[in-house]
Amino acid sequence: MHTSPFRQVGPGLFxxxxxxxxxxxxxxxxxxxxxxxxxxxxxxxxGKREPAVEPGGSETSRGSAGPGGGxxxxxxxxxxFGPLAVTRxxxxxxxxxxxxxxxxxxxx
Amino acid sequence: MSELRxxxxxxxxxxxxxxxxxxxxxxxRAHCPLDATRPGGPPTEIPLASFEIVVFDNRFPAFEAPxxxxxxxxxxxxxxxxxxxxxxxRVEALMWVWRHxxxxxxxxxxxxxxxxxxNRGVEVGVTLHHPHGQxxxxxxxxxxxxxxxxxxRRLGGCAPCVLLARERADGRRLLFENDAVAAYVPEAxxxxxxxxxxxxxxxxxxxxxxxxxxxxxxxxxxxxVRGFDALFDRPLPYVMAVHQAPTGDAPRAGGHLHxxxxxxxxxxxxxxxxxxxxxxxxxxxxxxxxxxxAAELREAVxxxx
Numbered sequence: 001m002h003t004s005p006f007r008q009v010g011p012g013l014f015x016x017x018x019x020x021x022x023x024x025x026x027x028x029x030x031x032x033x034x035x036x037x038x039x040x041x042x043x044x045x046x047g048k049r050e051p052a053v054e055p056g057g058s059e060t061s062r063g064s065a066g067p068g069g070g071x072x073x074x075x076x077x078x079x080x081f082g083p084l085a086v087t088r089x090x091x092x093x094x095x096x097x098x099x100x101x102x103x104x105x106x107x108x
Numbered sequence: 109m110s111e112l113r114x115x116x117x118x119x120x121x122x123x124x125x126x127x128x129x130x131x132x133x134x135x136x137r138a139h140c141p142l143d144a145t146r147p148g149g150p151p152t153e154i155p156l157a158s159f160e161i162v163v164f165d166n167r168f169p170a171f172e173a174p175x176x177x178x179x180x181x182x183x184x185x186x187x188x189x190x191x192x193x194x195x196x197x198r199v200e201a202l203m204w205v206w207r208h209x210x211x212x213x214x215x216x217x218x219x220x221x222x223x224x225x226x227n228r229g230v231e232v233g234v235t236l237h238h239p240h241g242q243x244x245x246x247x248x249x250x251x252x253x254x255x256x257x258x259x260x261r262r263l264g265g266c267a268p269c270v271l272l273a274r275e276r277a278d279g280r281r282l283l284f285e286n287d288a289v290a291a292y293v294p295e296a297x298x299x300x301x302x303x304x305x306x307x308x309x310x311x312x313x314x315x316x317x318x319x320x321x322x323x324x325x326x327x328x329x330x331x332x333v334r335g336f337d338a339l340f341d342r343p344l345p346y347v348m349a350v351h352q353a354p355t356g357d358a359p360r361a362g363g364h365l366h367x368x369x370x371x372x373x374x375x376x377x378x379x380x381x382x383x384x385x386x387x388x389x390x391x392x393x394x395x396x397x398x399x400x401x402a403a404e405l406r407e408a409v410x411x412x413x
Contacts, residue, residue: 081204081207081208082204082207082208082319082322083200083201083204083319084201084204084205084208086208089155091153091155091164095164095165095167096164096165097153097154097155097162097163097164098162098163098164098208099156099159099160099161099162100160100161100162100163100201100204100205100208101159101160101161102160102197102201
């Protein structure tokens with residue numbers, strides 16, 4: 001009998017089953033981990049926003065879609081990331097546009 | 109919405125994104141969708157008169173929520189520039205942009221692997237000449253990073269760390285290095301002038317690098333890409349593949365930030381095709397010994413400096 005290492009997670013969509021653990025060096029603290037502590041912004045799916053998820057929210061509520069990310073009703077117009085200022089704009093068709101500029105330089 | 113099907117014989121996913129069949133294909137100079145929107149000009153994907161770096165959802169995504177992501181990263185508003193032609197400060201900023209996207213996409217429930225890449229040149233299928241890269245957030249762990257995790261297990265530790273130590277001890281295929289990054293042609297390169305940039309210290313991802321390392325990574329990228337263009341005295345097509353730690357729940361360990369470049373040319377005018385052996389048997393047949401390619405690339409990097 002054929003058995004796929006992938007489990008179906010939706011119509012036509014599969015997700016890889018968990019693989020064996022790999023023992024390596026300690027992950028550094030800055031590595032991306034879930035749940036995110038990053039600010040999350042509303043996702044746009046079929047013209048609707050997903051339910052809001054607070055940054056640092058629960059394991060089951062984390063994550064969302066688009067460069068807009070996940071949750072807060074009113075995303076701040078700009079945020080800092082390293083030496084960059086990040087501005088999130090919504091395009092007319094609902095897609096997100098992130099504008100990165102050196103902090104202190106002209107923003108849109 | 110794309111559809112994933114599992115190819116049992118290959119043991120891998122195949123993604124069908126049939127809406128991409130209609131994507132913009134090599135538009136003329138006046139209708140580049142990645143240009144800034146000039147006052148009085150046609151609207152583009154970027155409704156700004158000028159910009160430094162922007163990221164947006166791909167209009168023709170291979171993956172999209174709730175099963176992944178596909179983004180476009182535009183490096184500059186200068187249509188005629190290229191990654192290698194950008195100043196160091198801009199490429200350093202690009203490292204931070206990549207890090208931002210790795211962290212944010214990697215935090216999503218539906219993204220198992222964040223893959224940053226650039227296709228440069230029509231030889232590798234680029235459809236827009238404006239300097240840009242892409243990011244795919246795969247809803248599964250793709251085969252190549254899965255193989256890298258398998259190499260970790262085979263070598264008993266971080267494979268890129270082990271391989272970099274070997275390359276530095278051997279020295280014949282090293283191209284250059286700075287305090288954070290080493291460039292080399294791998295011992296078993298699959299492409300004639302394939303080259304890798306690897307973090308010298310174990311850094312699973314961009315998120316693990318300090319600001320100084322990100323700037324040195326940017327400098328190394330520039331040094332290598334400019335060397336590529338000097339190799340045959342022409343803009344060298346390539347695929348640039350940024351490999352980092354998976355972000356999914358399954359393999360929480362493993363991964364070492366390195367960037368692989370696959371130029372498809374074997375001479376200034378001849379392409380290396382993936383033909384019968386490569387496609388049907390999975391075995392690359394090399395036309396250039398990696399040691400000889402490294403010597404040529406070292407000289408090209410020197411000329412470009």
